[in-house]
Amino acid sequence: MPKPYPREFRDDVVRVARDRDPGVTVEQIAKDFGVHPMTLFKWLRQADIDEGVKPGVSSSDSAELREARKRIKLLEQENEVLRRAAAYLSQANLPKRLYPLVNELAADGIPVAVTCRVLNIARQPYYRWLARPVTDAELAEAYRADALFDAHRDDPEFGYRFLADEARAAGRPMTERTAWKICSGMGWWSVYSRKRRRGKGGRPGPPVHDDLVKRDFTASGPNQLWLADITEHRTGEGKLYLCAIKDMWSNRIVGYSIDSTMKSRLAVTALHNAAARRGDLAGCVLHTDRGSQFRSRKFVRALHRHQMLGSMGRVGAAGDNAAMESFFGLLQNNVLDRRSWATREQLRIAIVTWIERTYHRRRRQRSLSRLTPIEYETIMTPPASQAA
Numbered sequence: 001m002p003k004p005y006p007r008e009f010r011d012d013v014v015r016v017a018r019d020r021d022p023g024v025t026v027e028q029i030a031k032d033f034g035v036h037p038m039t040l041f042k043w044l045r046q047a048d049i050d051e052g053v054k055p056g057v058s059s060s061d062s063a064e065l066r067e068a069r070k071r072i073k074l075l076e077q078e079n080e081v082l083r084r085a086a087a088y089l090s091q092a093n094l095p096k097r098l099y100p101l102v103n104e105l106a107a108d109g110i111p112v113a114v115t116c117r118v119l120n121i122a123r124q125p126y127y128r129w130l131a132r133p134v135t136d137a138e139l140a141e142a143y144r145a146d147a148l149f150d151a152h153r154d155d156p157e158f159g160y161r162f163l164a165d166e167a168r169a170a171g172r173p174m175t176e177r178t179a180w181k182i183c184s185g186m187g188w189w190s191v192y193s194r195k196r197r198r199g200k201g202g203r204p205g206p207p208v209h210d211d212l213v214k215r216d217f218t219a220s221g222p223n224q225l226w227l228a229d230i231t232e233h234r235t236g237e238g239k240l241y242l243c244a245i246k247d248m249w250s251n252r253i254v255g256y257s258i259d260s261t262m263k264s265r266l267a268v269t270a271l272h273n274a275a276a277r278r279g280d281l282a283g284c285v286l287h288t289d290r291g292s293q294f295r296s297r298k299f300v301r302a303l304h305r306h307q308m309l310g311s312m313g314r315v316g317a318a319g320d321n322a323a324m325e326s327f328f329g330l331l332q333n334n335v336l337d338r339r340s341w342a343t344r345e346q347l348r349i350a351i352v353t354w355i356e357r358t359y360h361r362r363r364r365q366r367s368l369s370r371l372t373p374i375e376y377e378t379i380m381t382p383p384a385s386q387a388a
Contacts, residue, residue: 005035006273008257012352013040014047019349032357034374077110081118099129122186145182147172152188159190208295209310213287217323219249222381223278226254226286227324228270230262230293231331236342242331242351243270243293245286246324247278250380251365252373253327253355254278258348264296271299275306282307289313289321330359 017029017040030040049056088101102115116123129138144167151158151166158166164179183189219225225248232241243266244256255274259266275281286308288294294312303310313320335354341347360374368376 004276006255006276008269008273009352010043012348013356014043015345015349016353017044032353032361034356034361074114077114078118080108080110081105081115085119099126102126103130125185141182144172144174144178145186148179148182148188149186152183156190160184160188163188207290207312208300209312211287211313211320212285212309212311213313213320215319215322217248219247222247222249222377223281223284224249226274226284227321228267228286228288228294229321229324229328230266230291231328232262233336233341233347235344235347236340237344240341240344240347241266243267244324244327244355245270245274246327248323250373250377251327251368252360252377256352256355258351260344262293264293264298267291267293267296267299268302271302271306283309285309285311287311287313287321290315331355334358 013029013033013035016033017026020026020029026040026044027037030037033040045054046056046059048054050058050060084105085098085101088098098119098121102112102119102121105115106112112123112126116126147167147170148160148163150170151163155162155166160180160183161176163183164174164176167174167179213225217225217227226245227248228243228245230241230243232239234240238260239262240258240260241262242256242258244253246252247254254277255270255272257266257270257273259269271286284306286303288311290312293299294310300310331351331354335350336347341350361372364370364372371379
């Protein structure tokens with residue numbers, strides 16, 4: 001079954017089709033972007049419906065209905081978790097250990113993620129508990145964590161030292177270091193605590209991943225090694241940012257995102273767009289620089305969600321991501337520096353047109369035996385497993 005096209009890609013193709021030059025047909029635009037003409041006509045019709053030009057169910061209404069159903073189901077699950085938890089914790093003769101309750105709810109069809117979020121517990125310790133028998137040390141730590149949680153719930157302004165004192169008074173003695181370890185792992189902090197900010201001109205933070213590539217930008221198959229980076233360019237309306245992800249097997253840009261701000265959402269959206277088109281990414285290495293967008297918790301969580309491995313180069317070493325820098329150099333020479341751009345919309349259309357039509361389908365590369373990335377993937381990939 002073909003994979004759905006990312007929303008951002010569909011919107012870009014619709015923009016190009018609407019702004020096409022006289023004499024250029026919709027069929028030609030569809031061919032340039034590698035989509036079926038009927039698919040592009042469907043996208044154009046849906047865009048007219050969304051804008052109120054034609055009657056019909058808009059994408060937002062359909063999405064709202066789906067989201068409402070999902071929300072109703074989620075609320076039902078959350079209510080069931082709260083009801084079962086209240087009954088479970090009301091039994092005074094039992095220790096307040098929530099992992100057995102999580103296990104019971106999972107057997108009844110309640111997702112573990114929902115239960116842990118409602119009960120404000122971490123999933124990783126639960127899975128560790130599920131995979132092996134509980135030792136005496138772990139049981140003692142669970143009782144200590146329970147005492148710390150009760151103290152933190154009663155007095156949220158207390159730091160870990162005061163919480164340790166309250167736990168000792170409740171019959172669960174522990175050192176301050178043990179209390180700090182438990183509170184840190186569970187995210188129980190004083191409401192008065194504040195995160196320290198790095199001043200301007202400071203060095204980037206430490207890498208969240210090791211360098212798994214070591215400047216060896218080769219891959220023997222698809223979805224083995226990806227590179228990602230962010231570039232920016234000025235327009236009359238302000239800067240426009242592009243985050244692109246490149247598969248080093250075929251040199252294809254498997255995912256990208258364009259926005260007016262350079263936040264972690266830009267990198268996360270590019271990764272989700274790439275995953276939507278490439279399918280199974282388990283074990284794929286994604287190599288980046290140490291930009292804050294790639295070190296963010298949202299991006300790291302997105303990597304884990306797709307079972308990918310992160311990799312990071314050194315600070316100030318452009319050669320550690322040279323293959324991606326070369327692509328941005330081509331983009332700079334062929335699009336960004338060719339003229340001045342009055343609006344972000346003009347530059348966005350020019351970027352996606354050059355990537356999808358010129359770079360993917362017309363620019364032959366010596367490293368690919370003088371084939372384009374699309375031709376190389378078509379020849380080297382069995383038809384049953386080709387990407388959409």
